[in-house]
Amino acid sequence: MQLKALRYFLMVASTGSFLATARHFQVPASSVSRFIAGLEKDLGHQLLYRSTRAVSLTEEGERFHVQAREAIELLDQAAEQLGGGETGIRGLVRINAPEAFGRLHIAEAVNALQDAYPGLTVELSLTDRFIDPVQEGADITIRIGAQVDSGLVGRIIGFHRQRLVASPAYLARHGTPQAPDDLLQHDCLVYKGQLGAQKWYFRRPGEASSSVVNVSGPLRSNNAEALLAAALKGRGVVLFPTWLIDPGSFQRGELCPLLEDWEASAMAEQPHIQLLSPQTRLRSRKIREVMAFLQAYIGSPPYWDRDA
Structure with missing residues (x-):
């Protein structure tokens, strides 16, 4: 019984897929299939049901899976302790x-x-x-x-904190919003991902619920950095995560924070x-x-x- 075959079997049991297992171990799917077939031959039992749609454990496979997983985890932990005690993890x-x-x-x-x-x-x-x-x-x-x-x-x-910002040039042309509903009259730069265009949510600090503002504007993109570049060029107002905004952009006067008395988010929940x-x-x-x-x-x- 080969250790490699056991690892392949455990991964197939977790993923339900020979292809995902092959991708994980960076080997051909045919190798995964061959090793597991050899494991089943050594044990004298079928461990997996195979079909064109899915792979699942047999009753014998379920029992073997529990004990094999425990054995491999103990082996891996022993190897980590032996190899990493002095030199650190690797x-x-x-x-x-x-x-x-x-x-x-x-x-x-x-x-x-x-x-x-x-x-x-x-x-x-x-x-x-x-x-x-x-x-x-x-x-x-x-x-x-x-x-x-x-x-x-x-x-x-x-x-995941977010801030509403715009460039001084944009605000000079269009004015500064004083409340979330004012954004309905502004050009907003909106992120559009797999779930569609974002909605913007606002609430006062301490409030339990948020109100949604269905903003719109001249640019939508699935790339946040493209929206940031547009905001810096004065194209409109944008809602960005704080980890994306360079703090120096405020110090240099490239961007201005807006509606600081409100908590802004692209999600109804925090x-x-x-x-x-x-x-x-x-x-x-x-x-x-x-x-x-x-x-x-x-x-x-x-x-x-x-x-x-």
Whole structure:
């Protein structure tokens, strides 16, 4: 019985997919199928039902899966303790993050992480699509949004704060809004992603509910940095996360904050920045330490909000 076959079997059981397993281990799908067929032959039992639509565990596969998973986790923990006690964590960690946030903040955090742990290899994927970490083989996923019961385990880094801004040139031509409803008369630059064009929500500090303002304007984009460039050129008012805005743009007079007496958001519920991981991954000391490092690097509140 080969250790590699056991790892392939456990991943297929988790993902329900030979292709996802092959992608995770970076091997051909035919290799995954061959190793698992060999495992079933060694055990004398069929472990998986296979069809063109799905892969699922047989009754024997269910029983074997529980014990095999425990055995592999114990083996991995023993290897980590043996290899990482003095030299620190090592090996591969796959991290997924939203594109702009990952480029502006997580990439630098990864540089610091690898300075601290030279034996660590990081695979950083950036996408604005909400991935399934199990299907995609991600160890740690950074998500921005409302908390959901996703079956993932993790930590909240902090609130996802947003600010309403415009350039002085725009305000000189169109005036400064004094209340959220005034934005209906302004040119607004709106993010449009997979869920459609954003709505803007406002509430007074301490209020439980928000009111929505259906803004519109001359530019919609699925790229926040394109909207920021348009705002700097005086094209309109924009609602941006604080992690995207350079604090120096206020000091240099390039942007002006608006409606500071209101809390603004692109979601009805308070969004958070979260570090998430499949529960099985958190049994690994390596994953736990990387998550702790990222949380400490960003801080609480996040470093970009400390002087905001």
